[in-house]
Amino acid sequence: MGVRRLICFRRRRWSRYLCLLVFATVIYFIFQGTYLRALNNNSTDKLEIDGGDSIKVKHEKSLTILGVRSDDLLHYVPDKDGMFHCIDGSAKVPMRAVNDEYCDCPLDGSDEPGTDACPHARFYCEHNSKFLPSGKVNDGICDCCDGSDEWKIGLASVKVKGFPLSDVIQHAPCVDTCSKLVDREREDQRVRQIGLRLKQQYIARAQGHLSKNSQDIYGKQGEFYQLSKECFDHADYAASYHICPFNKVEQTQNGHMFKLGSKGQWDTSRVDKLVLVMMGGDRRGCPGDGRRTEIEFSCGLSNSITKLFEEEKCVYTVHFLTPAAC
Known part of the structure; x- marks a missing residue:
């Protein structure tokens, strides 16, 4: 009887030891996991005191x-x-x-x-x-597509309070438009690919019509020659315009016609844009050399005027889409 009790006692004691060992092991791994997470979260603080x-x-x-x-x-x-x-x-x-x-x-x-x-x-x-x-930064205008430049939302919103909104300008608080930006870039790439094929047609049509002196005027390969043979009309609430690139630009307003420029030369200082400057316009009511028109060409699938405005007194800017600029 005494031997039996002794064996049972020993068995219970080893069971306790085994349970304690398992419990300690679990606690150890929990501690290690917690420590590693804390170390990862505070890695910036650790950097300031360690070396290497x-x-x-x-x-x-x-x-x-x-x-x-x-x-x-x-x-x-x-x-x-x-x-x-x-x-x-x-x-x-x-x-x-x-x-x-x-x-x-x-x-x-x-x-x-x-x-x-x-x-x-x-x-x-x-x-x-x-x-x-x-x-x-924090001027109230959303320049980054994710709005990260306007992180002081309250202050930025006050700065543009009462300013008019537009399709181009977005005011704080900003809306994330990065996905739209990606879609727009894909569309721009598609337009460029098609536009380049159309541009080759423009170049082919110019063959036999260009002299050595006119090659630089109508582009390196004569891609703008076709535009020099066409005219385009544009109207807004105040006036109507007749634009013949490389030849003349005219404005009709209140029954009066004004010449806004003639001929044209490339603005070589604008390396990021194709800008044709047409000078020699009407001097009536204008300082300096009179009216002039700057045509900014961008890649497009057809010839069209997207915008025309008087940037400063007697200086007119035309945004023009054409395959020739692709």
């Missing part, structure tokens, strides 16, 4: 600096003392001074990429892949 190359890798994964291109984030890794160095090397400040709306790097504005505190700073729109001057 491994810091940069961890910091790049977790760091987000408003207004900075992802390729440039390396410049925003703090040193071992937690300091940020101006990219031009002119000064260093605590990391918390980045985007604090006080300009510590006045020469390059690198400490304020996400605010308008530095006049030479630039804000990067990640989804648009473009830079904005710092003055456009």
